[in-house]
Amino acid sequence: QKEVEQNSGPLSVPEGAIASLNCTYSDRGSQSFFWYRQYSGKSPELIMFIYSNGDKEDGRFTAQLNKASQYVSLLIRDSQPSDSATYLCAVNSNNDMRFGAGTRLTVKP
Amino acid sequence: NAGVTQTPKFRILKIGQSMTLQCTQDMNHNYMYWYRQDPGMGLKLIYYSVGAGITDKGEVPNGYNVSRSTTEDFPLRLELAAPSQTSVYFCASQVTVSTDTQYFGPGTRLTVL
Numbered sequence: 001q002k003e004v005e006q007n008s009g010p011l012s013v014p015e016g017a018i019a020s021l022n023c024t025y026s027d028r029g030s031q032s033f034f035w036y037r038q039y040s041g042k043s044p045e046l047i048m049f050i051y052s053n054g055d056k057e058d059g060r061f062t063a064q065l066n067k068a069s070q071y072v073s074l075l076i077r078d079s080q081p082s083d084s085a086t087y088l089c090a091v092n093s094n095n096d097m098r099f100g101a102g103t104r105l106t107v108k109p
Numbered sequence: 110n111a112g113v114t115q116t117p118k119f120r121i122l123k124i125g126q127s128m129t130l131q132c133t134q135d136m137n138h139n140y141m142y143w144y145r146q147d148p149g150m151g152l153k154l155i156y157y158s159v160g161a162g163i164t165d166k167g168e169v170p171n172g173y174n175v176s177r178s179t180t181e182d183f184p185l186r187l188e189l190a191a192p193s194q195t196s197v198y199f200c201a202s203q204v205t206v207s208t209d210t211q212y213f214g215p216g217t218r219l220t221v222l
Contacts, residue, residue, distance in 0.1 A: 004151070006151075008149075034211075042215075042216075043199055043213035043214060043215055043216050044152070044199070044213050045213070046210045046211065049210075088151055088152070090151075090152075095140075095157060095159070095165070096154065096167070096168070097142070097154055097167075097211075098154070098168070099144075099151030099152040099153070100151050101149065101150050101151045102149075102150075102151055
């Protein structure tokens with residue numbers, strides 16, 4: 001069974017702090033890894049994707065992948081209240097996209 | 110471009126009724142997907158298609174059917190609706206599996222009573 005696990009939260013951070021979101025997956029054959037943001041009542045939107053071990057930075061967001069540990073994380077620097085949302089980790093293995101249940105992030109002004 | 114559109118936005122069905130959820134994309138994407146999202150949960154893949162005429166089952170296909178007669182359209186059919194199918198349904202499209210972004214539609218909120 002292919003599983004993607006995330007802490008459900010809620011994770012609360014003050015404005016300007018770093019938010020750290022974590023995700024583990026069970027399928028060692030997974031090839032690509034995604035972070036989506038979903039505001040309440042809205043559809044998911046892609047924030048970042050990563051394929052290779054290491055870090056990938058895009059603006060305030062950094063995705064980290066460790067395939068040996070089957071672990072992927074998302075760091076949000078200088079968190080803003082507008083970052084308050086549910087963050088979904090998704091893992092793709094041969095067209096089989098599996099999502100975690102999401103971590104709810106609240107950024108307090 | 111309208112992107113990915115879904116209709117209807119909301120629907121209430123009685124147990125045993127049938128309906129089709131419509132999904133259309135105007136980006137000429139080959140890959141299309143249907144997901145369901147239960148409250149407080151992540152998305153679960155129901156069916157996907159890699160091109161017109163080709164469909165395949167995802168993680169939770171039971172109780173659903175799909176077809177892909179054109180590149181643009183990927184309807185999801187519910188036969189004999191059950192309360193367990195109460196969920197929000199999202200359609201998504203992607204250029205190819207090796208590209209990055211799945212574009213999601215706005216979702217259809219379905220309640221089966």
